[in-house]
Amino acid sequence: MNNIEKKLLRAIGLAVLLTLNSVTTLAELNVFACEPEWGSLVQELGGDKVSVFNATTGLQDPHHIQARPSLIAKARRADLLICTGADLEVGWLPLLLRKAGNNNIQPGSSGHVMATNFVTLLDQPISLDRSEGDVHAAGNPHVQMDPYRIAVIAEALGIRLQQIDPDNAEHYQDKSRDFMKRWQAAIQGWQQQLEPLQGMPIVVHHKNWIYLQEWTGLKPVATLEPKAGIPPSADYLSKLITGLKQQPAKIILFAAHQNSRSSKWLAERTNLPLVKLPFTVGGSEKATNLFELFNETVQLLLHASQIETKDDTRNSDGASR
Amino acid sequence: MKRILLVTAIALASSPVMSDELSDLKQQIEQLRQGYELRLQKLERRVEKAEAAATQAKINSTNMSKIIDRKIAQKISASPKYKSTPRTKENDFNPAISITLDGRHASFSNDAASYELPGFQLGGEAGIGDEGFSVRHTEITASANIDNNFYGQVTTAIAEHDGETEVELEEAFVQTTGLGNGVSVTAGRFFSNFGYLNEQHEHAWDFADAPLIYRGMVGKKIVDDGVRVSFVAPTDLFLEIGAEAFQGDAFPAGGEHSGVGAWTGFAHLGGDLGTDHSWQLGLSHWSADDITNRTGGGHSHGEDDSSETPTFAGDSHISAIDAVYKWAPNGNMKNQHLVLQMEYFDRNEDGTITMVGSDPLESSTYKGDQKGWYAQAVYQFMPRWRMGYRYDQLDANNSGDDMDVLEEAGLFDEHHTPKRHSAMIEWLPSEFSRVRLQYNKDESSADSDDQVFIQYTHSLGSHGAHQF
Numbered sequence: 001m002n003n004i005e006k007k008l009l010r011a012i013g014l015a016v017l018l019t020l021n022s023v024t025t026l027a028e029l030n031v032f033a034c035e036p037e038w039g040s041l042v043q044e045l046g047g048d049k050v051s052v053f054n055a056t057t058g059l060q061d062p063h064h065i066q067a068r069p070s071l072i073a074k075a076r077r078a079d080l081l082i083c084t085g086a087d088l089e090v091g092w093l094p095l096l097l098r099k100a101g102n103n104n105i106q107p108g109s110s111g112h113v114m115a116t117n118f119v120t121l122l123d124q125p126i127s128l129d130r131s132e133g134d135v136h137a138a139g140n141p142h143v144q145m146d147p148y149r150i151a152v153i154a155e156a157l158g159i160r161l162q163q164i165d166p167d168n169a170e171h172y173q174d175k176s177r178d179f180m181k182r183w184q185a186a187i188q189g190w191q192q193q194l195e196p197l198q199g200m201p202i203v204v205h206h207k208n209w210i211y212l213q214e215w216t217g218l219k220p221v222a223t224l225e226p227k228a229g230i231p232p233s234a235d236y237l238s239k240l241i242t243g244l245k246q247q248p249a250k251i252i253l254f255a256a257h258q259n260s261r262s263s264k265w266l267a268e269r270t271n272l273p274l275v276k277l278p279f280t281v282g283g284s285e286k287a288t289n290l291f292e293l294f295n296e297t298v299q300l301l302l303h304a305s306q307i308e309t310k311d312d313t314r315n316s317d318g319a320s321r
Numbered sequence: 322m323k324r325i326l327l328v329t330a331i332a333l334a335s336s337p338v339m340s341d342e343l344s345d346l347k348q349q350i351e352q353l354r355q356g357y358e359l360r361l362q363k364l365e366r367r368v369e370k371a372e373a374a375a376t377q378a379k380i381n382s383t384n385m386s387k388i389i390d391r392k393i394a395q396k397i398s399a400s401p402k403y404k405s406t407p408r409t410k411e412n413d414f415n416p417a418i419s420i421t422l423d424g425r426h427a428s429f430s431n432d433a434a435s436y437e438l439p440g441f442q443l444g445g446e447a448g449i450g451d452e453g454f455s456v457r458h459t460e461i462t463a464s465a466n467i468d469n470n471f472y473g474q475v476t477t478a479i480a481e482h483d484g485e486t487e488v489e490l491e492e493a494f495v496q497t498t499g500l501g502n503g504v505s506v507t508a509g510r511f512f513s514n515f516g517y518l519n520e521q522h523e524h525a526w527d528f529a530d531a532p533l534i535y536r537g538m539v540g541k542k543i544v545d546d547g548v549r550v551s552f553v554a555p556t557d558l559f560l561e562i563g564a565e566a567f568q569g570d571a572f573p574a575g576g577e578h579s580g581v582g583a584w585t586g587f588a589h590l591g592g593d594l595g596t597d598h599s600w601q602l603g604l605s606h607w608s609a610d611d612i613t614n615r616t617g618g619g620h621s622h623g624e625d626d627s628s629e630t631p632t633f634a635g636d637s638h639i640s641a642i643d644a645v646y647k648w649a650p651n652g653n654m655k656n657q658h659l660v661l662q663m664e665y666f667d668r669n670e671d672g673t674i675t676m677v678g679s680d681p682l683e684s685s686t687y688k689g690d691q692k693g694w695y696a697q698a699v700y701q702f703m704p705r706w707r708m709g710y711r712y713d714q715l716d717a718n719n720s721g722d723d724m725d726v727l728e729e730a731g732l733f734d735e736h737h738t739p740k741r742h743s744a745m746i747e748w749l750p751s752e753f754s755r756v757r758l759q760y761n762k763d764e765s766s767a768d769s770d771d772q773v774f775i776q777y778t779h780s781l782g783s784h785g786a787h788q789f
Contacts, residue, residue, distance in 0.1 A: 057596055057652065064655035066647075068599045068789050069559030069591025076503050076553045087784065091752075095786040098472055099561075101553050103501035108469045134752055134784075229751055231705070259656055259704060 029165050032075055032105065034083035034093065035062050036281040037144040038115060038157075040289045042082060044179045045158050049168050053078075058282025061257050062088055063134070063229075067095040080164055081105035082157065085114025086121060086141035110163050116141055118156040119149040122210050133227030144280055146211035147187045147294060154179060186291055190298050197305055203244070203272065205254040205263050208279070212297070221249050224262050232262070244270055251304045255279035275304045416465035416473075417783035421524045423457040425450075425776035431768055437618070438537045438765045440717025440734035441691065442631060444572035444617035445540020449530065449772070456481070457776075458523060460491065462785070470499035476522075491544065503553035513543040513565055514551070514587045515605045517643035517664055525787050527660070528743055529759045529774040532695040533713040534666040537739070538639060540572035540617075543607065545583065559591040559601070573607075573637060575615030583609035591789070596652045601789060603643040610636045612672065618731065628678045631730030633687065635672010641665065645789070656704050663696040674721065674730045685723035687732065692716045697743075705749050713741040740764040754779045 028051040033039035039054040046052075053074050056062045062084065065071075075081070075096045081104075083089050097106060104111040121139025128137055143149045158176030162169040198217035202209075206225040213220055222240050225232055232240075252274050254263040260276065267274040277297050278287035287293040427433075429452055436449045450457075457480065464474035476492040494509030512520045518535065519542055531541045551563030567574070569582015576582065585608070591601035615633040642665045649658035670689030675682065693716060699709035717734040721727045728735075745759035754777070761772035 059651040060596075060653055061655055064653065066599075066654060066789050067786065068593065069589065069601050070557075070593040070599060072553060072561075073557055073559040073592070077555050090784045091786050093786070095788055098496060098498065098505070099553065099788075101497075101500060101503040101505040101551070103499045106469065106498045107466060130751075130753060130781075257651075257653065 029161070030077050030079045032078035032081045034081075034089050035144070037150075037290060037293070038082040038084070040281045040293075041150065041154055041157060042080070042161075044290065045154060045172060045175050046161055047171070047175050049165065049171055050080075050161075054282075058278060058280045058284070058287065059257050063091065065089070065092045067092040067099065071096055072099045075100035075105065076102050078102060078105050078111070080111045080113065080160070082113045082115065084116055084141050084143070086116040086138040087136045088116075088141040110160060113157060113160055115153045115157075116143055118153050119143055122214060123207060134229035136228075140207060140210050142208045142279075143211055145209065145297075146215045147183065147190070148215065149211065150290065151180065151183055151187075154183070182291070186294065190294055193298050193302060197301060200251075200305060201247070201249040203249045203252040203266065205252075205258050208255060209253055209277075216301070218301075221247050224252075224254075224266060237262075237266075240266070241269055244272075251275050251301075253277060256283035273304045273307050275300055277301075414465075416463040418461070418463045419780055419782035419785050421458070421460040421462075421522070422779045422781070423459065423524055423776070424455065425457060425529060425774050426454050427452050428773045429770055430772075431770040436765065436770075437731055438533065438715065438739050439737050439767075440719060440732060440739070441537035441715065442615075442617035442633065442731055443536070443540075444615065445542070447531075447536045447540050447618075458491075460522065460524065462492075466498065467495065470497060472496045472498050503555060505551055507549040507551075508547075510544065510546045511549065513545065513567070513585055513607070514549065514563060515539075515543050515565075515585045515607045515639070516641045516666070517601075517603055517645060517662065519543055521788065524778045524780070527662075527697065527699045527707075527709055528711055528745055529757060529776045530743075530761070532664065532711070533715050533739060533741055533765065534664060534693040534695060537693060537715055538573060538666050538668050538691060539607075543573065543585075545569065545571055545574070547581075547583075557592075559589065561587075561589040563587055569609050569612070572615060572617070573639075574609040574612050575633070576611065576613030578611065582611065583607065597650060598646070598648055599789070600646045601644070603641070605641045605643075607639045607641075608637070612637055616677070629676045629683075629729070630678055631732075632675045632677045633670070633672055634675070635670060635687065637668065637670045637672075637689070639666055639668040641667075647789075654701075656701075658701045660699045661697070662699075663694060665692075665694040667692050674726055674732065676726060676729060683723070683726050683729070685721040685726035685730075687721040687727060687730075688719065689732070690718040690720075693739075707747040707749070709743075709745050709747075711741075711743040711745075713739070713743070715739040735767065737767045739766070752784075753781075 029046065029049060031039070031042045031046070031050050031052045032055060033042060033052055034055050036054045036056065036058050039052045042050055043052050055071055055074070056065055071092070083093060103109065106112060116138065121141070121143070123140035125132070125135050125137065128135060143153075155176065158172055161172040165172070194216050199219050201221045202218050203222045203224065204220050206223060206228055209218075209220070212218065222244055224240070226236070249272060252263055252267055252272050254260055254274070254276055256276055256278050263274055266272070277300055278284040278293055281287055281289055281293050283293070284296055286296045427450060429449070433449055433452050437443065458478040459480070460476055460478050462474065462476045464472070467473045473495045474492060478489045478491045480487055480489060490510060492509075492511050494507050494511040496507040497505050500506065514520050516535075518526060518532065519539070523542075535541055545567035547565055547567035549563060549565040551561055554560040563586070565585040566581040567583040567585075569578050570576060574583040585605060587603065587605035589601060589603045591599070593599045613634045616630050617633070644663050646661045647654075647658060650656065668689060668691045670687065672687055673684055674687045675684040693714060695711055695713040697709060697711035699707055701707045716738055717732070719727060719732045719734070724733060727733050741764060742762040743759060745757055747755055747757045749755045757774070757776045757778070759774040759776065761770070763770040763772050
């Protein structure tokens with residue numbers, strides 16, 4: 001062995017010793033949340049007993065993330081991992097789990113939570129074929145825009161927190177109960193506000209609003225990107241515009257993390273108001289937690305619908321701004 | 322008589338005087354009845370309210386989610402479109418399978434068969450491939466969690482070498498998932514963690530061909546049978562260290578070994594700067610102390626000496642540094658990104674070179690001193706379109722007691738510094754497909770070569786995960 005090799009071995013030995021010394025006396029539960037909506041939910045249910053790390057921001061597309069070194073380092077120390085599941089994180093999460101060497105959060109352990117496992121998923125494909133775009137075999141994973149499903153997930157997550165950290169079980173129970181009460185009251189409020197929007201025709205960027213539609217009764221009449229991950233053809237877009245003349249929509253919806261180019265293009269041609277919704281916590285400045293996410297979504301929808309009804313000339317000036 | 326009296330009495334009773342009293346009575350009864358009814362209604366309402374409150378309390382306290390769940394279930398079952406039948410199929414436990422199709426058209430201004438890198442012994446799969454149309458490695462990967470402790474993966478590649486179709490076992494390994502404390506152990510055949518590109522599958526590379534340092538020093542890639550232990554430190558800064566022990570019978574090692582024929586040590590550091598920037602730095606070292614019978618292509622003078630095979634015996638050590646930096650606005654790689662990447666290899670070898678097949682047998686001592694690096698930038702300027710530039714350079718300064726033998730073995734640098742410029746542009750119609758056009762100004766040897774590749778790389782089946 002030459003000098004370099006000896007030095008390398010010594011360095012490895014030293015690093016192992018150093019890390020063995022740092023005994024893990026953690027006061028808080030380390031939570032790794034793949035998406036900020038679950039980070040926010042864990043924060044609601046765990047309060048000061050949890051320390052939450054969000055792997056993505058509200059301005060990122062959680063499907064197109066890389067297994068970055070920083071994420072591996074965070075996953076290494078997590079006691080609980082909460083992700084959307086249903087293949088949303090398939091491009092990076094399996095790699096993180098394999099690289100992190102953390103048995104707390106491996107599939108099958110109690111620290112591995114996939115939110116979509118607790119709720120029914122819409123849009124389950126009848127046939128699986130990639131010519132239909134990047135289809136998710138389990139169904140549409142973007143469940144965070146349905147407050148009822150959030151409630152179901154919240155209960156399961158609350159129980160999981162109690163299992164992982166039994167010393168603070170009572171704390172989690174209280175927090176869960178408190179959250180449920182506030183969440184239910186909030187749902188009633190939002191539903192009252194959204195009542196007039198029932199059946200309002202909308203254009204969506206792609207099928208990521210399906211749970212919001214189901215909850216609010218908004219009616220999608222056209223989709224800009226009908227196949228997930230595949231840009232629409234010029235032919236499709238021209239048909240879309242003629243179709244919208246026959247069956248007019250009121251607004252165009254797109255998510256903050258999405259590229260707005262095609263939505264803007266359509267808004268210019270149809271004079272429809274363009275509404276940029278946060279889609280998740282952190283998707284806008286105001287959407288700082290789950291409650292604010294829905295508050296803002298409801299306000300933006302109401303605001304945009306009013307602009308449209310007041311303005312019969314269909315001038316899109318001022319819409320969404 | 323009595324009957325008549327009774328009749329009169331009744332008749333009297335129904336007389337106006339009596340009827341006044343009666344209607345009073347009736348009214349009183351009616352009022353009473355109405356009063357009772359009101360009170361009853363009030364009571365009933367109160368009971369209803371109490372019951373409703375009780376149910377509400379129940380919902381709030383215990384099984385709110387069940388009620389909600391039912392609501393959702395009703396909503397969904399109301400629309401038959403969303404009804405899903407539970408799927409249980411015999412193949413539900415099949416591993417995830419993905420297939421990579423890789424083909425290209427290549428054109429070279431020089432003869433592909435005479436390709437050489439002066440100062441470097443070309444072994445493994447270091448060649449530049451065939452001209453014209455060719456199907457490259459067709460990879461079939463199957464992977465799955467084996468149980469709660471192990472993950473397994475097999476990659477076979479179907480490829481054509483010298484006119485024969487071969488099935489290669491590229492990877493076949495098991496990896497622990499259940500050890501915890503940041504430790505994982507991998508055993509089997511796997512891509513070494515040496516360098517940066519080595520661990521990646523070829524189809525994940527940003528250019529159609531390997532950097533010259535990989536071509537010249539490791540035979541395109543270090544793949545071997547062995548064991549890897551790696552450890553991720555519990556720190557916010559990513560720190561991974563590990564070591565690998567290999568059989569060491571394949572290029573750039575060689576020969577039969579009863580113990581460990583080659584080994585590596587590696588360390589990776591990495592992190593983020595805000596949401597837009599991320600980086601990784603790697604140091605690694607590959608070493609083989611007892612190489613025998615390592616063969617490689619030599620310097621071609623013509624057709625007469627093709628029977629002579631330069632064979633190396635001795636020890637070999639490569640130290641490597643790699644650095645990667647990625648930029649993506651808001652961390653959305655999909656829309657726009659820039660990737661800067663470089664690697665530097667430094668190899669020292671000590672032993673003898675024998676021209677096997679020569680008569681009389683020619684041999685020389687050999688001290689190898691080889692360095693090289695590449696640097697590349699890849700820019701996704703709009704969704705679905707990427708372009709990149711790469712620069713390669715090698716430097717060999719080998720010595721021995723018979724330079725003629727080294728020259729025959731291709732280990733004399735011919736006073737030339739191998740260089741290469743590469744430029745590429747890619748179109749990615751979806752996550753699963755890619756078409757690439759690449760141009761190389763290849764100055765591997767003194768005779769400069771213009772190379773043009775049109776390559777497609779498509780993946781079928783399960784959605785793979787790619788590393789940083």
